[in-house]
Amino acid sequence: MHGLFRWSSKWWPGVIPLAIFWAIAAWTSTEPLEADLAQRSTAALKDTVLDKRRISVAGRDVTFAADAFSEDGRQSAVASVEAVPGVRLVEDETRLVPEAKPFVWSAERDVVRVRLGGSSPLPASKGKLVEAARASLGGVEVVDQMNLSRGAPPRFDNAALLLLDQIGKLKDGKITLSDTKVSLSGMARELGGREAIAAALKNLPEGYSVAANDIKAPPYIFQAYKDPVAVTLTLTGYVPDNNVHAALVQAAERKFFSEKVVDNLKASVGAPSGFANAVVPALGALSRLSTGTLVVSDREVKLSGDALYEAAANQIRAGLGKDFPPGWQYKPEISVKPAAAPVDATVCQQLFAELLGRGRIRFESGKADIVADSAGLLDRLIETALRCPTANIEIAGHTDTDGEEASNRTLSEKRAQAVTDYLIRAGLPADRFTPVGYGSTQPVAGNDTEEGKAQNRRIDFVVR
Protein backbone atom coordinates (compact mmCIF):
# COMPACT_ATOMS: atom_id res chain seq x y z
CA MET A 1 0.00 0.00 0.00
CA HIS A 2 2.83 2.31 0.84
CA GLY A 3 4.29 1.63 -2.62
CA LEU A 4 1.08 2.71 -4.19
CA PHE A 5 1.28 6.11 -2.53
CA ARG A 6 4.91 6.42 -3.50
CA TRP A 7 4.27 5.69 -7.13
CA SER A 8 1.11 7.69 -7.29
CA SER A 9 3.11 10.91 -7.33
CA LYS A 10 4.23 9.89 -10.79
CA TRP A 11 0.76 9.38 -12.26
CA TRP A 12 0.26 13.02 -13.26
CA PRO A 13 1.59 12.90 -16.84
CA GLY A 14 -1.36 10.70 -17.86
CA VAL A 15 -3.72 13.47 -16.81
CA ILE A 16 -2.76 15.42 -19.94
CA PRO A 17 -4.06 12.81 -22.44
CA LEU A 18 -6.96 12.20 -20.05
CA ALA A 19 -7.88 15.87 -20.28
CA ILE A 20 -7.77 15.61 -24.06
CA PHE A 21 -10.02 12.53 -23.94
CA TRP A 22 -12.37 14.40 -21.65
CA ALA A 23 -12.54 17.34 -23.99
CA ILE A 24 -13.27 15.12 -26.98
CA ALA A 25 -15.85 13.10 -25.02
CA ALA A 26 -17.59 16.26 -23.87
CA TRP A 27 -17.52 17.69 -27.38
CA THR A 28 -18.98 14.63 -29.06
CA SER A 29 -21.39 13.26 -26.47
CA THR A 30 -23.22 16.33 -25.20
CA GLU A 31 -25.68 16.88 -28.03
CA PRO A 32 -26.60 13.21 -28.58
CA LEU A 33 -27.06 12.85 -24.83
CA GLU A 34 -29.36 15.87 -24.71
CA ALA A 35 -31.38 14.62 -27.67
CA ASP A 36 -31.71 11.21 -26.10
CA LEU A 37 -32.86 12.62 -22.77
CA ALA A 38 -35.39 14.89 -24.48
CA GLN A 39 -36.78 11.98 -26.39
CA ARG A 40 -36.99 9.78 -23.29
CA SER A 41 -38.68 12.54 -21.28
CA THR A 42 -41.22 13.08 -24.02
CA ALA A 43 -41.89 9.35 -24.13
CA ALA A 44 -42.36 9.29 -20.36
CA LEU A 45 -45.12 11.92 -20.71
CA LYS A 46 -46.87 10.09 -23.51
CA ASP A 47 -49.94 9.16 -21.45
CA THR A 48 -50.18 12.38 -19.48
CA VAL A 49 -52.72 14.99 -20.62
CA LEU A 50 -50.94 18.33 -20.88
CA ASP A 51 -51.16 21.41 -22.98
CA LYS A 52 -48.33 23.55 -24.39
CA ARG A 53 -45.72 21.00 -23.39
CA ARG A 54 -42.14 22.16 -23.86
CA ILE A 55 -39.04 20.17 -22.92
CA SER A 56 -35.54 21.50 -23.28
CA VAL A 57 -32.38 19.77 -22.08
CA ALA A 58 -29.04 21.32 -21.15
CA GLY A 59 -26.50 18.66 -20.24
CA ARG A 60 -28.53 16.34 -18.04
CA ASP A 61 -30.85 19.04 -16.72
CA VAL A 62 -34.37 19.10 -18.13
CA THR A 63 -36.44 22.26 -18.27
CA PHE A 64 -40.05 21.13 -18.38
CA ALA A 65 -42.87 23.58 -19.06
CA ALA A 66 -46.49 22.59 -19.55
CA ASP A 67 -50.05 23.48 -18.66
CA ALA A 68 -51.67 20.75 -16.61
CA PHE A 69 -55.38 20.21 -16.07
CA SER A 70 -55.17 19.23 -12.41
CA GLU A 71 -52.68 19.53 -9.56
CA ASP A 72 -52.30 15.74 -9.39
CA GLY A 73 -51.66 15.57 -13.10
CA ARG A 74 -49.07 18.30 -12.83
CA GLN A 75 -47.19 16.59 -10.01
CA SER A 76 -47.23 13.19 -11.62
CA ALA A 77 -45.97 14.68 -14.88
CA VAL A 78 -43.01 16.27 -13.10
CA ALA A 79 -42.35 13.02 -11.23
CA SER A 80 -42.32 10.98 -14.41
CA VAL A 81 -39.76 13.31 -15.98
CA GLU A 82 -37.63 13.12 -12.84
CA ALA A 83 -37.77 9.33 -13.06
CA VAL A 84 -36.26 9.23 -16.54
CA PRO A 85 -32.79 7.54 -16.21
CA GLY A 86 -29.96 9.99 -16.79
CA VAL A 87 -31.92 13.09 -15.86
CA ARG A 88 -30.07 14.99 -13.16
CA LEU A 89 -32.33 17.94 -12.36
CA VAL A 90 -35.81 18.93 -13.50
CA GLU A 91 -36.47 22.64 -13.78
CA ASP A 92 -40.20 22.65 -13.11
CA GLU A 93 -41.95 25.36 -15.09
CA THR A 94 -45.32 23.64 -15.17
CA ARG A 95 -48.49 25.39 -14.17
CA LEU A 96 -52.19 24.73 -14.09
CA VAL A 97 -54.41 25.66 -17.00
CA PRO A 98 -56.31 28.84 -16.04
CA GLU A 99 -59.73 28.34 -14.59
CA ALA A 100 -62.63 29.88 -16.50
CA LYS A 101 -65.45 31.33 -14.43
CA PRO A 102 -68.06 31.23 -15.82
CA PHE A 103 -67.07 28.46 -18.16
CA VAL A 104 -68.30 29.72 -21.53
CA TRP A 105 -68.33 27.74 -24.76
CA SER A 106 -69.89 28.90 -27.98
CA ALA A 107 -70.55 27.83 -31.53
CA GLU A 108 -71.38 30.49 -34.06
CA ARG A 109 -72.57 29.82 -37.55
CA ASP A 110 -72.76 32.01 -40.59
CA VAL A 111 -73.30 30.99 -44.18
CA VAL A 112 -69.90 29.51 -44.89
CA ARG A 113 -68.34 28.64 -41.58
CA VAL A 114 -68.82 27.53 -38.02
CA ARG A 115 -66.66 29.14 -35.40
CA LEU A 116 -66.10 27.27 -32.16
CA GLY A 117 -65.01 29.57 -29.38
CA GLY A 118 -64.74 29.92 -25.64
CA SER A 119 -63.33 27.27 -23.38
CA SER A 120 -62.97 23.56 -23.64
CA PRO A 121 -61.94 21.38 -20.70
CA LEU A 122 -59.38 19.01 -22.24
CA PRO A 123 -57.51 18.65 -25.52
CA ALA A 124 -59.42 15.41 -26.11
CA SER A 125 -62.84 17.03 -25.80
CA LYS A 126 -61.67 19.94 -27.92
CA GLY A 127 -60.64 17.53 -30.65
CA LYS A 128 -63.88 15.61 -30.26
CA LEU A 129 -65.94 18.79 -30.68
CA VAL A 130 -64.07 19.89 -33.78
CA GLU A 131 -64.42 16.39 -35.20
CA ALA A 132 -68.14 16.29 -34.45
CA ALA A 133 -68.62 19.72 -36.01
CA ARG A 134 -66.89 18.58 -39.20
CA ALA A 135 -68.94 15.39 -39.30
CA SER A 136 -72.33 16.99 -38.74
CA LEU A 137 -71.73 19.98 -41.03
CA GLY A 138 -70.33 18.39 -44.14
CA GLY A 139 -68.67 20.94 -46.37
CA VAL A 140 -68.83 23.81 -43.91
CA GLU A 141 -65.53 25.22 -42.75
CA VAL A 142 -64.96 24.68 -39.02
CA VAL A 143 -62.81 27.30 -37.31
CA ASP A 144 -61.48 26.23 -33.94
CA GLN A 145 -60.88 29.18 -31.62
CA MET A 146 -61.39 27.29 -28.37
CA ASN A 147 -59.05 27.74 -25.40
CA LEU A 148 -58.38 25.14 -22.81
CA SER A 149 -59.58 25.98 -19.32
CA ARG A 150 -60.39 24.29 -16.08
CA GLY A 151 -63.76 24.57 -14.39
CA ALA A 152 -66.06 22.90 -16.93
CA PRO A 153 -69.38 21.75 -15.51
CA PRO A 154 -69.90 17.99 -15.33
CA ARG A 155 -71.09 16.27 -18.53
CA PHE A 156 -69.83 19.24 -20.55
CA ASP A 157 -68.88 17.09 -23.55
CA ASN A 158 -72.34 15.59 -23.90
CA ALA A 159 -74.02 18.96 -23.65
CA ALA A 160 -71.67 20.58 -26.15
CA LEU A 161 -72.02 17.69 -28.61
CA LEU A 162 -75.80 17.93 -28.43
CA LEU A 163 -75.62 21.68 -29.06
CA LEU A 164 -73.26 21.16 -31.98
CA ASP A 165 -75.89 18.91 -33.53
CA GLN A 166 -78.31 21.81 -33.31
CA ILE A 167 -75.99 24.25 -35.05
CA GLY A 168 -76.49 22.17 -38.20
CA LYS A 169 -80.17 23.07 -38.11
CA LEU A 170 -79.42 26.80 -38.17
CA LYS A 171 -78.85 28.94 -41.22
CA ASP A 172 -77.03 31.43 -39.06
CA GLY A 173 -76.90 32.03 -35.36
CA LYS A 174 -75.05 31.37 -32.17
CA ILE A 175 -75.31 28.85 -29.40
CA THR A 176 -73.63 29.72 -26.12
CA LEU A 177 -73.15 27.48 -23.13
CA SER A 178 -72.30 29.47 -20.01
CA ASP A 179 -71.69 27.04 -17.15
CA THR A 180 -74.92 25.06 -17.39
CA LYS A 181 -77.08 27.68 -19.10
CA VAL A 182 -77.74 27.43 -22.81
CA SER A 183 -78.65 30.44 -24.94
CA LEU A 184 -79.54 30.21 -28.58
CA SER A 185 -80.18 32.82 -31.22
CA GLY A 186 -80.42 32.90 -34.97
CA MET A 187 -82.50 31.65 -37.83
CA ALA A 188 -83.48 28.06 -38.41
CA ARG A 189 -82.42 26.55 -41.71
CA GLU A 190 -85.83 25.25 -42.61
CA LEU A 191 -89.40 25.18 -41.43
CA GLY A 192 -89.73 23.04 -38.36
CA GLY A 193 -86.06 23.57 -37.47
CA ARG A 194 -87.00 25.70 -34.50
CA GLU A 195 -89.32 22.99 -33.20
CA ALA A 196 -86.72 20.29 -33.84
CA ILE A 197 -84.13 22.26 -31.86
CA ALA A 198 -86.54 22.87 -29.01
CA ALA A 199 -87.31 19.14 -28.91
CA ALA A 200 -83.62 18.19 -28.96
CA LEU A 201 -82.86 20.59 -26.09
CA LYS A 202 -85.08 18.46 -23.87
CA ASN A 203 -82.32 15.84 -24.03
CA LEU A 204 -79.69 18.10 -22.49
CA PRO A 205 -77.76 16.29 -19.74
CA GLU A 206 -79.03 16.61 -16.21
CA GLY A 207 -78.36 19.99 -14.63
CA TYR A 208 -78.28 21.90 -17.91
CA SER A 209 -81.05 24.30 -18.79
CA VAL A 210 -82.05 26.67 -21.55
CA ALA A 211 -81.71 30.31 -20.46
CA ALA A 212 -82.84 31.86 -23.74
CA ASN A 213 -84.04 30.38 -26.99
CA ASP A 214 -84.36 33.12 -29.57
CA ILE A 215 -84.26 30.91 -32.63
CA LYS A 216 -86.45 32.27 -35.36
CA ALA A 217 -88.04 30.12 -37.99
CA PRO A 218 -88.27 31.14 -41.62
CA PRO A 219 -91.80 32.38 -42.38
CA TYR A 220 -94.46 29.73 -42.81
CA ILE A 221 -95.79 30.47 -46.25
CA PHE A 222 -98.94 29.37 -47.99
CA GLN A 223 -99.83 30.81 -51.38
CA ALA A 224 -102.79 30.51 -53.67
CA TYR A 225 -102.91 32.05 -57.11
CA LYS A 226 -106.04 32.29 -59.14
CA ASP A 227 -105.20 32.43 -62.83
CA PRO A 228 -108.18 33.56 -64.95
CA VAL A 229 -106.45 32.70 -68.24
CA ALA A 230 -105.45 29.12 -67.44
CA VAL A 231 -108.57 28.79 -65.24
CA THR A 232 -106.52 27.25 -62.45
CA LEU A 233 -106.02 27.74 -58.77
CA THR A 234 -102.43 26.98 -57.84
CA LEU A 235 -101.72 26.17 -54.22
CA THR A 236 -98.07 26.29 -53.10
CA GLY A 237 -96.23 26.40 -49.80
CA TYR A 238 -96.81 24.49 -46.61
CA VAL A 239 -99.62 22.92 -44.67
CA PRO A 240 -99.32 21.48 -41.15
CA ASP A 241 -100.33 17.90 -41.95
CA ASN A 242 -102.11 15.63 -44.37
CA ASN A 243 -105.54 16.12 -42.79
CA VAL A 244 -105.36 19.89 -43.15
CA HIS A 245 -103.96 19.38 -46.62
CA ALA A 246 -106.95 17.29 -47.71
CA ALA A 247 -109.40 19.65 -46.02
CA LEU A 248 -107.89 22.70 -47.76
CA VAL A 249 -107.91 21.07 -51.18
CA GLN A 250 -111.54 20.01 -50.68
CA ALA A 251 -112.50 23.51 -49.57
CA ALA A 252 -110.73 24.96 -52.61
CA GLU A 253 -112.58 22.59 -54.92
CA ARG A 254 -115.94 23.61 -53.41
CA LYS A 255 -115.21 27.33 -53.53
CA PHE A 256 -113.60 27.49 -56.98
CA PHE A 257 -116.40 25.95 -58.99
CA SER A 258 -114.82 26.35 -62.42
CA GLU A 259 -111.08 26.39 -61.74
CA LYS A 260 -108.87 23.35 -61.73
CA VAL A 261 -106.99 23.10 -58.44
CA VAL A 262 -103.24 22.58 -58.90
CA ASP A 263 -101.94 21.24 -55.62
CA ASN A 264 -98.25 21.84 -54.94
CA LEU A 265 -98.53 21.90 -51.17
CA LYS A 266 -96.03 20.25 -48.85
CA ALA A 267 -96.61 19.21 -45.29
CA SER A 268 -94.35 20.76 -42.67
CA VAL A 269 -94.41 21.45 -38.97
CA GLY A 270 -94.13 25.00 -37.67
CA ALA A 271 -97.52 26.32 -38.77
CA PRO A 272 -98.92 29.19 -36.73
CA SER A 273 -101.89 28.19 -34.58
CA GLY A 274 -105.28 28.52 -36.23
CA PHE A 275 -103.74 28.02 -39.66
CA ALA A 276 -106.65 26.13 -41.22
CA ASN A 277 -109.25 28.43 -39.64
CA ALA A 278 -107.59 31.42 -41.27
CA VAL A 279 -106.73 29.93 -44.63
CA VAL A 280 -110.19 28.50 -45.45
CA PRO A 281 -112.03 31.87 -45.25
CA ALA A 282 -109.12 33.53 -47.04
CA LEU A 283 -109.53 31.03 -49.88
CA GLY A 284 -113.24 31.92 -49.88
CA ALA A 285 -112.34 35.58 -50.34
CA LEU A 286 -109.91 34.70 -53.12
CA SER A 287 -112.65 32.75 -54.88
CA ARG A 288 -114.65 35.97 -55.19
CA LEU A 289 -111.87 37.72 -57.10
CA SER A 290 -111.58 37.63 -60.86
CA THR A 291 -107.83 37.29 -60.55
CA GLY A 292 -105.88 37.35 -57.35
CA THR A 293 -103.15 36.11 -55.11
CA LEU A 294 -103.37 34.99 -51.53
CA VAL A 295 -100.15 34.96 -49.53
CA VAL A 296 -100.22 33.67 -45.96
CA SER A 297 -96.89 34.36 -44.28
CA ASP A 298 -96.84 33.26 -40.65
CA ARG A 299 -99.89 35.10 -39.24
CA GLU A 300 -100.17 37.68 -41.94
CA VAL A 301 -102.71 37.17 -44.69
CA LYS A 302 -102.23 39.27 -47.78
CA LEU A 303 -104.95 39.16 -50.40
CA SER A 304 -104.56 41.12 -53.58
CA GLY A 305 -106.53 41.13 -56.78
CA ASP A 306 -109.59 42.41 -58.56
CA ALA A 307 -113.11 42.06 -57.21
CA LEU A 308 -115.91 41.75 -59.74
CA TYR A 309 -117.88 44.79 -58.57
CA GLU A 310 -117.64 47.55 -55.97
CA ALA A 311 -119.88 46.03 -53.30
CA ALA A 312 -117.96 42.75 -53.43
CA ALA A 313 -114.68 44.64 -53.06
CA ASN A 314 -116.00 46.37 -49.94
CA GLN A 315 -117.28 43.13 -48.47
CA ILE A 316 -113.95 41.40 -49.08
CA ARG A 317 -111.96 44.30 -47.64
CA ALA A 318 -114.09 44.53 -44.52
CA GLY A 319 -115.36 41.05 -44.01
CA LEU A 320 -112.40 38.73 -43.83
CA GLY A 321 -110.56 40.02 -40.80
CA LYS A 322 -113.31 39.11 -38.35
CA ASP A 323 -113.35 35.47 -39.51
CA PHE A 324 -109.73 35.04 -38.40
CA PRO A 325 -108.45 33.51 -35.18
CA PRO A 326 -106.96 36.05 -32.74
CA GLY A 327 -103.48 37.30 -33.54
CA TRP A 328 -103.88 37.08 -37.28
CA GLN A 329 -103.48 40.11 -39.50
CA TYR A 330 -105.36 40.72 -42.70
CA LYS A 331 -103.98 43.00 -45.39
CA PRO A 332 -106.35 43.28 -48.34
CA GLU A 333 -105.28 45.05 -51.51
CA ILE A 334 -108.47 44.77 -53.46
CA SER A 335 -109.24 46.79 -56.54
CA VAL A 336 -112.32 46.52 -58.70
CA LYS A 337 -112.18 44.95 -62.11
CA PRO A 338 -113.32 47.42 -64.82
CA ALA A 339 -116.95 46.73 -65.63
CA ALA A 340 -117.46 44.45 -68.63
CA ALA A 341 -119.27 45.82 -71.66
CA PRO A 342 -123.08 45.67 -71.42
CA VAL A 343 -124.76 42.87 -73.36
CA ASP A 344 -128.35 42.27 -74.37
CA ALA A 345 -130.72 40.02 -72.58
CA THR A 346 -130.17 36.87 -74.63
CA VAL A 347 -126.40 36.96 -74.10
CA CYS A 348 -127.07 37.48 -70.42
CA GLN A 349 -129.23 34.37 -70.38
CA GLN A 350 -126.45 32.40 -72.06
CA LEU A 351 -123.90 33.61 -69.54
CA PHE A 352 -126.19 32.65 -66.61
CA ALA A 353 -126.74 29.21 -68.09
CA GLU A 354 -123.03 28.74 -68.62
CA LEU A 355 -122.17 29.76 -65.04
CA LEU A 356 -124.91 27.64 -63.50
CA GLY A 357 -123.88 24.74 -65.72
CA ARG A 358 -120.41 24.78 -64.15
CA GLY A 359 -121.47 25.21 -60.56
CA ARG A 360 -124.61 25.28 -58.44
CA ILE A 361 -125.64 27.63 -55.67
CA ARG A 362 -125.52 25.46 -52.56
CA PHE A 363 -127.68 25.64 -49.46
CA GLU A 364 -127.55 24.10 -46.03
CA SER A 365 -129.33 20.75 -46.22
CA GLY A 366 -133.13 21.24 -45.97
CA LYS A 367 -132.75 24.97 -45.34
CA ALA A 368 -132.70 28.16 -47.34
CA ASP A 369 -129.30 29.36 -46.05
CA ILE A 370 -126.73 29.89 -48.81
CA VAL A 371 -123.46 28.16 -48.07
CA ALA A 372 -120.41 30.47 -47.94
CA ASP A 373 -118.69 28.32 -50.57
CA SER A 374 -121.10 29.70 -53.20
CA ALA A 375 -119.91 33.31 -52.81
CA GLY A 376 -117.64 33.06 -55.87
CA LEU A 377 -120.42 31.79 -58.10
CA LEU A 378 -122.90 34.37 -56.81
CA ASP A 379 -120.38 37.16 -57.49
CA ARG A 380 -120.13 36.02 -61.10
CA LEU A 381 -123.91 35.85 -61.43
CA ILE A 382 -124.15 39.37 -60.01
CA GLU A 383 -121.46 40.62 -62.37
CA THR A 384 -123.43 39.13 -65.26
CA ALA A 385 -126.69 40.67 -64.05
CA LEU A 386 -124.92 44.04 -63.95
CA ARG A 387 -124.08 43.68 -67.65
CA CYS A 388 -127.73 43.58 -68.68
CA PRO A 389 -129.27 46.28 -66.50
CA THR A 390 -132.57 46.33 -68.32
CA ALA A 391 -133.33 42.63 -68.23
CA ASN A 392 -135.80 41.30 -65.65
CA ILE A 393 -134.77 37.98 -64.22
CA GLU A 394 -136.74 35.19 -62.67
CA ILE A 395 -134.91 33.41 -59.92
CA ALA A 396 -136.30 29.90 -60.16
CA GLY A 397 -135.92 27.45 -57.26
CA HIS A 398 -136.20 23.70 -57.92
CA THR A 399 -136.01 20.61 -55.71
CA ASP A 400 -135.90 16.88 -56.21
CA THR A 401 -138.90 14.65 -55.51
CA ASP A 402 -137.86 13.58 -51.99
CA GLY A 403 -140.38 14.67 -49.38
CA GLU A 404 -143.81 16.19 -49.76
CA GLU A 405 -144.48 18.34 -52.77
CA ALA A 406 -145.91 21.21 -50.69
CA SER A 407 -142.87 21.46 -48.47
CA ASN A 408 -140.59 21.13 -51.53
CA ARG A 409 -142.37 24.02 -53.14
CA THR A 410 -142.04 26.14 -49.99
CA LEU A 411 -138.33 25.26 -49.72
CA SER A 412 -137.70 26.15 -53.37
CA GLU A 413 -139.49 29.44 -52.88
CA LYS A 414 -137.48 30.25 -49.77
CA ARG A 415 -134.25 29.38 -51.54
CA ALA A 416 -135.15 31.54 -54.56
CA GLN A 417 -135.97 34.35 -52.13
CA ALA A 418 -132.64 33.93 -50.34
CA VAL A 419 -130.76 34.25 -53.62
CA THR A 420 -132.84 37.31 -54.55
CA ASP A 421 -132.04 38.88 -51.17
CA TYR A 422 -128.37 38.22 -51.76
CA LEU A 423 -128.51 39.97 -55.12
CA ILE A 424 -130.33 42.95 -53.63
CA ARG A 425 -127.76 43.19 -50.84
CA ALA A 426 -125.11 43.35 -53.54
CA GLY A 427 -126.73 46.53 -54.82
CA LEU A 428 -128.99 45.26 -57.61
CA PRO A 429 -132.46 46.82 -57.84
CA ALA A 430 -135.09 44.61 -56.22
CA ASP A 431 -137.64 45.14 -58.98
CA ARG A 432 -135.52 43.27 -61.56
CA PHE A 433 -135.86 39.92 -59.79
CA THR A 434 -138.81 37.63 -59.30
CA PRO A 435 -138.23 34.68 -57.00
CA VAL A 436 -140.36 31.65 -57.93
CA GLY A 437 -140.46 28.21 -56.31
CA TYR A 438 -141.29 25.32 -58.61
CA GLY A 439 -140.75 22.49 -56.17
CA SER A 440 -140.01 19.27 -58.03
CA THR A 441 -142.23 19.99 -61.02
CA GLN A 442 -139.48 20.81 -63.50
CA PRO A 443 -136.77 18.15 -63.20
CA VAL A 444 -133.76 18.30 -65.52
CA ALA A 445 -132.70 14.74 -64.73
CA GLY A 446 -134.24 11.54 -63.44
CA ASN A 447 -135.08 11.49 -59.73
CA ASP A 448 -134.21 7.80 -59.42
CA THR A 449 -130.48 8.32 -58.83
CA GLU A 450 -128.65 10.44 -56.29
CA GLU A 451 -126.82 12.14 -59.13
CA GLY A 452 -130.05 13.05 -60.89
CA LYS A 453 -131.56 14.36 -57.66
CA ALA A 454 -128.52 16.54 -57.10
CA GLN A 455 -128.95 18.01 -60.57
CA ASN A 456 -132.60 18.75 -59.91
CA ARG A 457 -131.86 20.63 -56.67
CA ARG A 458 -130.92 23.92 -58.31
CA ILE A 459 -131.49 27.64 -58.77
CA ASP A 460 -131.95 28.83 -62.36
CA PHE A 461 -131.70 32.39 -63.62
CA VAL A 462 -134.24 32.98 -66.35
CA VAL A 463 -134.23 36.25 -68.26
CA ARG A 464 -137.79 37.38 -69.00
Place this chain on the structure above:
Amino acid sequence: MVYLTTFYWGWLLASLLLGLAMGWISVVQRGQGVSKTLAQWLAVLAAALVAAAFARIVPGRFGYWLDLGLIMFALYLCGCAVGTWLRERVVSRSAPAG
Protein backbone atom coordinates in the same frame (compact mmCIF):
# COMPACT_ATOMS: atom_id res chain seq x y z
CA MET B 1 -25.10 6.45 -13.51
CA VAL B 2 -25.83 3.17 -15.23
CA TYR B 3 -27.41 5.17 -18.03
CA LEU B 4 -24.27 7.32 -18.40
CA THR B 5 -21.92 4.35 -18.47
CA THR B 6 -23.94 2.72 -21.19
CA PHE B 7 -23.99 5.99 -23.09
CA TYR B 8 -20.19 6.55 -23.34
CA TRP B 9 -18.59 3.40 -22.06
CA GLY B 10 -15.92 3.77 -24.80
CA TRP B 11 -14.47 6.89 -23.23
CA LEU B 12 -14.55 5.32 -19.76
CA LEU B 13 -12.72 2.26 -21.03
CA ALA B 14 -10.17 4.53 -22.70
CA SER B 15 -9.60 6.35 -19.40
CA LEU B 16 -9.18 3.05 -17.58
CA LEU B 17 -6.65 1.75 -20.11
CA LEU B 18 -4.78 5.06 -20.01
CA GLY B 19 -4.63 4.72 -16.24
CA LEU B 20 -3.36 1.14 -16.48
CA ALA B 21 -0.64 2.21 -18.90
CA MET B 22 0.32 5.20 -16.74
CA GLY B 23 0.42 3.05 -13.62
CA TRP B 24 2.48 0.45 -15.40
CA ILE B 25 5.00 3.07 -16.52
CA SER B 26 5.10 5.03 -13.25
CA VAL B 27 6.95 2.26 -11.32
CA VAL B 28 9.99 2.43 -13.50
CA GLN B 29 9.83 6.11 -14.40
CA ARG B 30 12.70 8.21 -13.29
CA GLY B 31 11.15 11.65 -13.52
CA GLN B 32 10.09 14.02 -10.69
CA GLY B 33 6.95 13.11 -8.83
CA VAL B 34 4.44 15.58 -7.54
CA SER B 35 5.50 17.13 -4.26
CA LYS B 36 3.58 16.17 -1.18
CA THR B 37 2.14 19.63 -0.61
CA LEU B 38 0.96 19.92 -4.18
CA ALA B 39 -0.58 16.46 -3.98
CA GLN B 40 -2.51 17.53 -0.91
CA TRP B 41 -3.77 20.60 -2.65
CA LEU B 42 -4.77 18.54 -5.67
CA ALA B 43 -6.59 16.11 -3.39
CA VAL B 44 -8.49 18.99 -1.80
CA LEU B 45 -9.37 20.32 -5.28
CA ALA B 46 -10.59 16.88 -6.37
CA ALA B 47 -12.68 16.53 -3.20
CA ALA B 48 -14.19 19.97 -3.80
CA LEU B 49 -15.11 19.05 -7.37
CA VAL B 50 -16.65 15.77 -6.23
CA ALA B 51 -18.63 17.63 -3.59
CA ALA B 52 -19.83 20.11 -6.23
CA ALA B 53 -20.88 17.24 -8.49
CA PHE B 54 -22.86 15.52 -5.75
CA ALA B 55 -24.45 18.75 -4.63
CA ARG B 56 -25.48 19.38 -8.26
CA ILE B 57 -24.64 23.03 -7.95
CA VAL B 58 -23.02 23.37 -11.37
CA PRO B 59 -25.82 23.92 -13.82
CA GLY B 60 -26.57 22.61 -17.30
CA ARG B 61 -23.84 21.48 -19.62
CA PHE B 62 -21.03 22.45 -17.23
CA GLY B 63 -22.53 20.18 -14.65
CA TYR B 64 -22.60 17.35 -17.12
CA TRP B 65 -19.03 18.00 -18.18
CA LEU B 66 -17.93 18.03 -14.55
CA ASP B 67 -19.62 14.67 -13.94
CA LEU B 68 -18.07 13.27 -17.06
CA GLY B 69 -14.61 14.53 -16.14
CA LEU B 70 -14.81 13.18 -12.59
CA ILE B 71 -15.96 9.75 -13.70
CA MET B 72 -13.17 9.58 -16.28
CA PHE B 73 -10.66 10.77 -13.70
CA ALA B 74 -11.85 8.23 -11.14
CA LEU B 75 -11.48 5.41 -13.64
CA TYR B 76 -8.07 6.75 -14.62
CA LEU B 77 -7.00 6.60 -10.96
CA CYS B 78 -8.32 3.05 -10.63
CA GLY B 79 -6.39 2.10 -13.78
CA CYS B 80 -3.22 3.69 -12.39
CA ALA B 81 -3.60 1.86 -9.10
CA VAL B 82 -4.10 -1.51 -10.78
CA GLY B 83 -1.27 -0.86 -13.27
CA THR B 84 1.14 0.18 -10.54
CA TRP B 85 0.22 -2.78 -8.39
CA LEU B 86 0.69 -5.25 -11.24
CA ARG B 87 4.01 -3.70 -12.32
CA GLU B 88 5.23 -3.66 -8.73
CA ARG B 89 4.52 -7.39 -8.41
CA VAL B 90 6.35 -8.09 -11.67
CA VAL B 91 9.33 -5.96 -10.58
CA SER B 92 9.53 -7.43 -7.05
CA ARG B 93 9.35 -11.00 -8.43
CA SER B 94 12.12 -10.44 -10.94
CA ALA B 95 14.35 -8.43 -8.52
CA PRO B 96 15.62 -11.39 -6.39
CA ALA B 97 16.46 -13.21 -9.59
CA GLY B 98 18.30 -10.12 -10.94
